[in-house]
Amino acid sequence: MRKSLLSILILIGIFACNSKPKETISKQNIVENKKPNIVIFYVDDLGYGDLSSYGATQVATPHVDKLANNGIKFTDAHSGASTCTPSRYSLLTGQYAFRNNAAILPGDAPLLIDTNLATLPKMLQSAGYTTAVVGKWHLGLGNGNIDWNKEVKPGPLEIGFDYSFLLPSTGDRVPTAFLENHNIINLDMNDPLLVSYKKPFQGVKTGITNPELLRQAADKQHSEAIVNGVSRIGNQKGGKSAMWVDEEFPFVFTEKATQFIDKNKDKPFFLFFSFHDIHVPRLPNKQFQGKTSMGPRGDAIVQMDWMTGQIIQKLEALGLDKNTLVIFTSDNGPVLNDGYEDDAVEKLGNHKPAGIFRGGKYSSFEAGTRVPMITYWPGTIKAGESNALISQIDYFASLAKLVSGKIAKGDAFDSENHLPAILNAKMPARTMLLEEGFTLAIRNKNYKYIAPILPSQVFPTWIANKKVEGGVSKTPQLFDLSNDLEEQNDIAAKNKNLVAKFQSQIDSIVAIGSK
Secondary structure (H helix, E strand, C coil): CCHHHHHHHHHHHHHHHHHHHHHHHHHHHHHHCCCCEEEEECCCCCCCCCCCCHCCCCCCCCCCCCCCHCCEEEEEEEECCCCHHEEEEEEEHHCCHHCCCCCCCCCCCCCCCCCCCHHHHHHHHCCCEEEEEEECCCCCCCCCCCCCHHHHHHHCHHHCCCCCEECCCCCCCCCECECCCEECCCCCCCCCCCECHHHHHHCCCECCCHHHHCCCECCHHHHCCCECCCCCCEEECCCCCHCCCHHHHHHHHHHHHHHHHHHCCCCCEEEEEEECCCCCCCCCCCCCCCCCHHHHHHHHHHHHHHHHHHHHHHHHHHHHHHEEEEEEECCCCCCCCEECCCCCCCCCCCCCCCCCCCCCCCCCCCHHCCCCCECCCCCCCEEEEECCEEEHHHHHHHHHHCCCCCCCCCCCCCCCCCHHHHHHCCCEEEEEEEEEEEEEEECCCEEEEEEECCCCCCCCHHHHCCCCCCCCCCECCCCCCCCCCCCCCCCCHHHHHHHHHHHHHHHEEEEEEEC
């Protein structure tokens, strides 16, 4: 009897010892095989030199610096274009924006991305991700005749996002109301929202008719509808209960983002967090006013940094940070006076928004598209600095590789898989990259070639008025960045063979989409 009982106890012990490790291994495998969450922080108009981790001394960005110091800081990363709408289009479609004639859109423009086109969020959806975009949109909405008092579609939900909370266009364009999924929020149907980009509404005060009502003086383009004491581009009437307050942006957008993370913490998610900051009008919350000596633009950088920190802290609080790939970057280079008198020029001091690079937003010089880029993934990415040449257009193919997503033949054909470079500072990426400005340019290793504009083309005066070097010329320009990062020495005239070679490469890239 004792022997039988002893035998039973031994068997139970053996079973217990053998079964427990199996359960533990199973749980570990589930964690290890779980697809990582993906968060893209997409800042607006942030220049290469606007972060303390990239050399700024007149503004501190500790939350972003934490990502840079513990992740990969890229020194030769590029947005798809030197303006916002084309850059966003390229990132989300994996195609150069010129293929769809993408340009800066008015606030009532139809959806720019064809709903049948492959997109980054669609690819991630098919790989099992829940997707969201929070913040600035500026890719058009609807079919060209929007009634803002009804469902507004097609939009983000029709191109792969499960949830959206938007500035429908930009902070300086009407309508100045939040759009959640298909509807303007807080709208009173007894006070319908009307928008016009053709003419002002009779009896409605504008920045032109009543400049005394403005908190910031504005140029003619930005002197139409007045909201929150600031005039905007476009005319607007009604919808009073739905109007946003610019100073509330950091809390509204951060809350929507963290709510999405909370709701989807148990499954893979993709969050495209698209900042309004540091775009104009720059109206930072009182909490951030006066934090720098550079006025609203500097304070908006501090506000952006705080928002980044809030979302990272949410990931950490939920234990998601070690299973989340974070990409931090900007949609184009910097600009100071972009339509409003907010002391961005007067209070600049010694700050260099573009770092050592020439140009800025709107420009074909390097500062137009060379922007900060940081990848951060605790436990997976080792800290380091990368000089890999990489573009936001490559996120599509790279993230598809990460999540085992599928890209059909003919989709995202400008995007290249550079996941190794995104995860390892020692890995190379591109050898050649197209840059979009008012004209096309190409980077080929250390060379930068800017194609001439056509004889019939004229550089827009409204860009020249912003005191940004456009980088355009009626003759070819060529620079050797290995000894001339500032693009001061044009060597095109002495290197006609290289000029012909690089122009041919641009022509070949352009021709791909026309076949």
